[in-house]
């Protein structure tokens with residue numbers, strides 16, 4: 001028998017597995033590395049996050065990724081070399097963290113690598129009749145396995161598509177297992193570059209559970225901060241946006257897109273919500289110039305209203321008491337006080353953070369991939385039914401170190 005298969009068999013039988021979950025999101029700020037201890041599987045999953053770190057991407061890495069990121073036309077060779085390079089870089093980042101944490105690689109059972117999304121193209125976006133939903137994450141898992149010596153699972157989104165999904169959002173698998181609570185309607189709202197939420201019904205009925213993207217989180221805000229203030233990477237504490245006034249006409253034009261009336265579950269990315277999207281809305285609004293504070297305020301309001309409207313729609317269609325739910329926030333948007341203030345004004349419910357449930361909002365997505373790997377290796381199959389478009393499959397391709 002291949003010794004790696006034997007090793008995997010033993011890992012699957014362990015009480016507790018040490019799994020490193022990795023996530024690098026659409027905001028391109030770095031690689032989130034979460035060292036988790038996981039026992040059980042499915043609804044019996046118990047996770048402790050032993051270590052967490054975001055390794056910032058250097059300017060050089062960001063520049064190289066941006067050459068292909070969310071673009072329709074690219075230098076194909078650049079994509080091919082990036083796929084290998086990012087795998088190597090991620091492996092080095094993991095090895096450096098393990099060294100810093102004083103943990104020998106032999107103690108880690110598995111790595112679960114999301115990779116770097118370079119293009120997300122659901123059918124809604126590409127509109128090509130004969131082609132399926134599509135998405136591409138790069139940073140090949142074989143490099144990570146060979147360089148770290150740890151069995152690596154990667155490329156989780158393809159199976160989701162193969163089983164009928166759009167490749168995202170995957171958050172529901174972790175959210176349902178970790179945060180579902182009988183008697184409480186919960187919305188797990190993650191605000192990264194793109195925002196998404198999982199609805200966890202008080203009944204805990206998996207068939208009533210669902211997940212969807214809502215539209216932008218920080219992606220457009222960050223993009224225009226960089227354009228107006230090249231020295232800044234984001235609007236810290238929304239200091240600039242708080243000085244602006246929302247331009248209502250521009251806001252209406254930003255919200256005028258078929259994505260917002262699409263049914264759940266739906267997914268989207270910076271492929272739609274990029275500079276062109278905003279510039280087209282500005283042109284449609286016949287605005288000559290707009291200053292940075294007003295534009296950033298309007299983009300923040302755009303995120304707040306589209307998130308709130310998606311949640312209101314979900315709540316209206318799932319149960320009648322419109323305020324009988326709690327929101328648990330995570331992701332970078334949680335640190336944007338203007339976005340959070342507006343959400344609280346728009347939604348009549350109690351707000352918390354995923355931290356209040358024991359998982360830091362910054363680490364939550366990296367932890368998700370560790371949970372997905374745990375399911376693939378040690379789960380016994382969980383069924384979400386067919387009503388809400390959540391494929392009941394295990395995900396991730398397995399790379400052996402040798």
Ligand SMILES: CC(=O)N[C@H]1[C@@H]2OC[C@@H](O2)[C@@H](O)[C@@H]1O[C@H](C)C(=O)O
Nearest residue numbers: 117120168169170171192194196365
């Ligand atoms: C294709 C892709 O990388 N999508 C990300 C992105 O970031 C947020 C939102 O868009 C979500 O759909 C997804 O990530 C999380 C981890 C998910 O799949 O749940």
